[in-house]
Amino acid sequence: MKQHFTRGLLHGIPIALGYLSVSFGFGILAVRAGLAVWQATLISAACVTSAGQVAGVGLLAAGGGLAELALVQLTINLRYALMSLSLSQKTAESFSLPKRLLASFGITDEIFAVCAAEPVPLTFSYMAGVILVSVAGWLAGTALGAAAGEILPERISAALGIVLYGMFIAIVIPAARRRRGVLFAALSAAAIHLLLRFLVSSLSGGFSVILATLAASSASALLFPTEGKKEDA
Amino acid sequence: MNFYLALFVMAGVTYLIRMLPFAFFRKKIESRFIRSFLDYVPYAVLAAMTVPAVFSSAGGTIPSAFGAAAALVLAWFDLPLIVVATAAALAAYLAGFFF
Structure with a gap:
């Protein structure tokens, strides 16, 4: 179990590093949309989903309704259902229901990718390791980005508003080429x-x-x- | 919209989407259409969220367009996410001095 957890922690490190920059972009956007640093960080802690959070913050700023917010999250995050479904087929015997309820909180695109690539059945310890490190990076990046958005001069913080969209472009274009x-x-x-x-x-x-x-x-x-x-x- | 209520809805919906299939579903999706559909959803979502929002994301329209163009070119050449994103911000920042 211990080895699984350590292996998970190690696999989480590159994800956490990537998350630092993505969530930095989210933090900037959130502050520019009028949220406080703690609010941006709380959203990151509760949701752990980049596109969903961006859309959510946009709706908050624009004053949309709760039903719209729920529908938007459903559509944007629907892909997780497929990933969860896929992972549910390769869990170890020891992966009990309470553990599933906990681990499912952290199924993101990247965490799905490393879990799907595991050559052995998935254990809770492994997933917990990956998720802990990754979410730590996600939160740190959000807080840093939000704080930077508050401190940096307007010209720089405005330019940084494009960071997250740059990442979206970097995800879509290579796949669209192929x-x-x-x-x-x-x-x-x-x-x-x-x-x-x-x-x-x-x-x-x-x-x-x-x-x-x-x-x-x-x-x-x-x-x-x-x-x-x-x-x- | 109340912040805590919105937070609860966002987090709740997102959690349920992940939790229900992981905890309770055991069957494979057989429909080729649904599998393809779900496969394309992330890209469609990101594209719709990016256009036209990216063109007002970095202050003015023209600096934002420069940033978007930089991102497109670098993404085309498969550069890492962080490079593409940073270059977009840098291009928008520099263009901001001229336009």
Whole structure:
């Protein structure tokens, strides 16, 4: 058990380093949207999801409703359901229900990736190790970014507002280059969202993201069905 | 919107999405459409969240556009996330002096 935990901690280190910078970007955005450092950090601690948190903070700032907030989280974070489903198939016998309830809190894209790559059945100790280190990085980055957003001169903090979007671009573009389905999904989502924003101005930001995502992903799934072996979301 | 209520909703929905399949589901998804759909969702979400928000993310539209262009080019050449993101901010920062 001890070895599993240590192995998990080690596997969490690169994730934590990556998270530091992503959550730094989130911290900056949150403060610019009017939240305090502790609020940004609390959101990171409770959610552990980059895109969902960004959308949530945006809705908070724009004054959206709770139902919209819930729907936005559901759509943006729906991919976790697939990852959780996939991981649930490779858990060790010792992975009891209470442990599942705890560990599922930390299933993110990156944690899913290392867990899916484990050659042995997943233990709670291993997942706990990965999650502890990764979430520590996530929280530290958020607090640092939020604090920086409050301290840095306006010109610099404004420029840093683009950091998180830069990361989104860095995630989408390489995948879109390699897979036509991803390219189509990304381009059509961007185009549909743009159209909705300009043509249907009564539609709020959260709902237009949902509509664009559902339409683009469905169209891409019909036109470019995946082979169905890997769930590398 | 009350902050704590919003926090509770965000965290609750996100947790349930992760917890229910991990704790209670045991079957594989067979539908090819649903698997493909779920596979494309993250990219579609990120693209929709980025466009058009990125163009007002770094102050003015023009500096933001410079930042976005820098990110696109570097991402195309597969540079690491942190490099792409930093370069976007740097490009926007520098462009901010001119536009």
